[in-house]
Amino acid sequence: MKTMRIFLAPVVLRLNCGSIPSTALGMMKSSNLLLLCLVACLAIAVSTTEGREAITFQALDGDDLMLRLAISPDGKTLAVTGKQAITLWDAGSRKKIASLDGHTADVKTIKFSPNGELLVSGSEDKSVRLWRVETRKQHKKIDLPGRVRDVSFSPDGKRLAVAFIEDTRIHIIDVATGKIESVLAVPGAKKVDGSNAVASVDFSPDGKYLVAAVGGRGWRKFLGEDAVIAIWDAKTMQLRARFVADRHNIYDLDISPDSKTIAAACHRSKVVKLWKLEIPEVRPADPKVVAKLIAQLDDEAFARREEADLQLRKIGPATAEALQKAVDATKSAEVRMRGTRILKSFALGPQKPIKVLPGTGYDVHSVAFSPDGKLLASGRQSARPGHLIIWDLSRASRRVTAPNATGAWSVVFFPDGVTLASVSRNGQVTLWDVKTLMAK
Numbered sequence: 001m002k003t004m005r006i007f008l009a010p011v012v013l014r015l016n017c018g019s020i021p022s023t024a025l026g027m028m029k030s031s032n033l034l035l036l037c038l039v040a041c042l043a044i045a046v047s048t049t050e051g052r053e054a055i056t057f058q059a060l061d062g063d064d065l066m067l068r069l070a071i072s073p074d075g076k077t078l079a080v081t082g083k084q085a086i087t088l089w090d091a092g093s094r095k096k097i098a099s100l101d102g103h104t105a106d107v108k109t110i111k112f113s114p115n116g117e118l119l120v121s122g123s124e125d126k127s128v129r130l131w132r133v134e135t136r137k138q139h140k141k142i143d144l145p146g147r148v149r150d151v152s153f154s155p156d157g158k159r160l161a162v163a164f165i166e167d168t169r170i171h172i173i174d175v176a177t178g179k180i181e182s183v184l185a186v187p188g189a190k191k192v193d194g195s196n197a198v199a200s201v202d203f204s205p206d207g208k209y210l211v212a213a214v215g216g217r218g219w220r221k222f223l224g225e226d227a228v229i230a231i232w233d234a235k236t237m238q239l240r241a242r243f244v245a246d247r248h249n250i251y252d253l254d255i256s257p258d259s260k261t262i263a264a265a266c267h268r269s270k271v272v273k274l275w276k277l278e279i280p281e282v283r284p285a286d287p288k289v290v291a292k293l294i295a296q297l298d299d300e301a302f303a304r305r306e307e308a309d310l311q312l313r314k315i316g317p318a319t320a321e322a323l324q325k326a327v328d329a330t331k332s333a334e335v336r337m338r339g340t341r342i343l344k345s346f347a348l349g350p351q352k353p354i355k356v357l358p359g360t361g362y363d364v365h366s367v368a369f370s371p372d373g374k375l376l377a378s379g380r381q382s383a384r385p386g387h388l389i390i391w392d393l394s395r396a397s398r399r400v401t402a403p404n405a406t407g408a409w410s411v412v413f414f415p416d417g418v419t420l421a422s423v424s425r426n427g428q429v430t431l432w433d434v435k436t437l438m439a440k
Helices: 022-027 030-044 287-296 302-315 317-329 333-345 434-438
Strands: 003-008 011-016 054-058 068-071 077-082 085-090 096-099 107-112 118-123 127-132 137-143 148-153 159-164 170-174 180-184 200-203 209-214 227-233 239-246 250-255 261-266 271-276 355-358 364-369 375-380 388-392 398-401 410-413 419-423 428-433
Touching: 068 107, 068 410, 068 419, 077 107, 085 107, 085 118, 118 148, 127 148, 159 200, 159 209, 200 250, 209 250, 227 250, 227 261, 239 261, 239 271, 239 317, 261 364, 271 364, 271 375, 287 302, 287 317, 302 317, 302 333, 317 333, 375 410, 375 419, 388 419, 388 434, 419 434, 428 434
Parallel strands: 107 148, 148 200, 250 364, 364 410
Antiparallel strands: 003 011, 054 428, 068 077, 077 085, 085 096, 107 118, 118 127, 127 137, 148 159, 159 170, 170 180, 200 209, 209 227, 227 239, 250 261, 261 271, 271 355, 364 375, 375 388, 388 398, 410 419, 419 428
16 A cells, blocks of 8 residues: 655644555646645644644744643633743634733733633733633733732632742632632741742632642742642631642642542652542631630740640641731740641641652643543653653553653643643643543
């Protein structure tokens, strides 16, 4: 059988020419070959990845970009950001739809609202901007006190959780008004300039919890210990869990569609860890009793300080909010020291991961669950191939490595689960056919 190859960067098509005589092929005019190429191009535009392992296109120009991807709930629009640029693409044809201009510093994160009407972007220019997807116009700008690292829509689309590069506090914003509803503090964490305080923040799909991964470069300046995952009740915004997740830093997290599993990209440890999202009930505490015990931490008598310390630990995480406020406001070195120790002792929630998925020896930058929760993709950035991994969690964590992935700074599944998108630091977006990859 004869095979003719037509090279259409970045895709190579193999056309079966077995039924065409060799003499006819030799006599084929360049105009006919061009027509055949055009027909092939039209065939490519019919679907995203059907029948092919991968399709790549250039979304942004540049090198050493820190890019993020987002896919609309209907799977039709792909958003890509790097530096100050935000671009929208038709996912089927890979044609650019629009550029969203306005940010004056690097854009660190983009997310679509649950109904797909809005796109939110967070930037180092200390703002969050909401964009109307249909009109491609800015809907609202929300100025904030720090450089933004990550954002997350609540499942009902009414609130935004915002994490910062230099502040471990998370701001909860009302989408309709743009006003800050509340500010959440990670117990024991301090604000220190020049590092990623909260690397990732995410609401659980069922709307019950808000989960944050305290990690990033040099993040030990914040807690003086290992990487931490903190979990709040999404309705009351009360801290429900805080536990050590890794001895190094965490770069990204995702929550499974059934809201039962947390996946964390343990950056320097070069692994992905999974925990069950099971939170024990926190016993309520009498505010007056807690306040009295906190004041007793500064008592002149050592025995009374020790007794107050012991009682606060016994009451547990219900004292966390009051303790944090006291530690932040006090001038007493004793209260600050004891209060910080007590806060760090609160470790509700899963202590050990249910699974540790080994990588390929490179830093892990991103994780994403498939819509059915059976697959987990992890991406890492490197000049060498093989840094997009898909784990089949339903089959004893079977691992498939995308053969030609030269770095995947960000990964995201399409809503139908058929396609996986990844982006490398040179601005190239690759659309992978999940079925073809998993068949290897």
